[in-house]
Amino acid sequence: xxxxxxxxxxxxxxxxxxxxxxxxxxxxxxxxxxxxxxxxxxxxxxxxxxxxxxxxxxxxxxxxxxxxxxxxxxxxxxxxxxxxxxxxxxxxxxxxxxxxxxxxxxxxxxx
Amino acid sequence: xxxxxxxxxxxxxxxxxxxxxxxxxxxxxxxxxxxxxxxxxxxxxxxxxxxxxxxxxxxxxxxxxxxxxxxxxxxxxxxxxxxxxxxxxxxxxxxxxxxxxxxxxxxxxxxxxxx
Numbered sequence: 001x002x003x004x005x006x007x008x009x010x011x012x013x014x015x016x017x018x019x020x021x022x023x024x025x026x027x028x029x030x031x032x033x034x035x036x037x038x039x040x041x042x043x044x045x046x047x048x049x050x051x052x053x054x055x056x057x058x059x060x061x062x063x064x065x066x067x068x069x070x071x072x073x074x075x076x077x078x079x080x081x082x083x084x085x086x087x088x089x090x091x092x093x094x095x096x097x098x099x100x101x102x103x104x105x106x107x108x109x110x111x
Numbered sequence: 112x113x114x115x116x117x118x119x120x121x122x123x124x125x126x127x128x129x130x131x132x133x134x135x136x137x138x139x140x141x142x143x144x145x146x147x148x149x150x151x152x153x154x155x156x157x158x159x160x161x162x163x164x165x166x167x168x169x170x171x172x173x174x175x176x177x178x179x180x181x182x183x184x185x186x187x188x189x190x191x192x193x194x195x196x197x198x199x200x201x202x203x204x205x206x207x208x209x210x211x212x213x214x215x216x217x218x219x220x221x222x223x224x225x226x
Contacts, residue, residue, distance in 0.1 A: 006153075032212075032213055034213070034214075034215075036217075042219070043115075043202065043217040043218060043219045043220060044154065044202070044217045045217070046214065046215065046216075049213070049214070089153055089154065091154075093212055093213065096167070097167070097211065097212045098156055098159070098167060098169070098170075098212060099144075099156065099212050099213075099215065100156065101146075101153040101154040101155075101156075102153055103152060103153040104151075104152070104153050
């Protein structure tokens, strides 16, 4: 069935280090992959997205890579700052047009 | 342009009561989605609606749950005869017509607590 697996569930890094969060998806027809950031008690907010015809996309300190063959995609945050601390969710739009979310990664950036 | 508006922010119900959650999409958005979030879990898809139409309700329990998005007014997620297991955060999202199931803008959510 439709499934998006996300790892790790928690991630702790020192300020200035990089953070990488990985997701795998099961529906090979998936063609759209967004990432959302949810701060404590707040709404999820879209931070970056990528389509299946692109291998990599970058926006300042955030980048996303996609490997269609392996059916996985990753979020990379460089030069992390304390305000990057939040729960990050990956998602994949499946063939049926539904957005399926991963379980989330709680990122802690220690000053 | 106001964002996605959900109310109430917090809703407390006793077992057996009804819960009504409201969502007004962003201006110009005609697609509405409801997701449920349990503590330390991801967002679970419930239902996808357009004006006066349910497009996909595959994530919604068959009993007690219903959703609508009328021609006028907000989208409503209705839970009848609530049970403790219904306690969760319910998020509504909307997207523009050209980006169905993409570029979702979320509301602040309704935290439902069932006593």
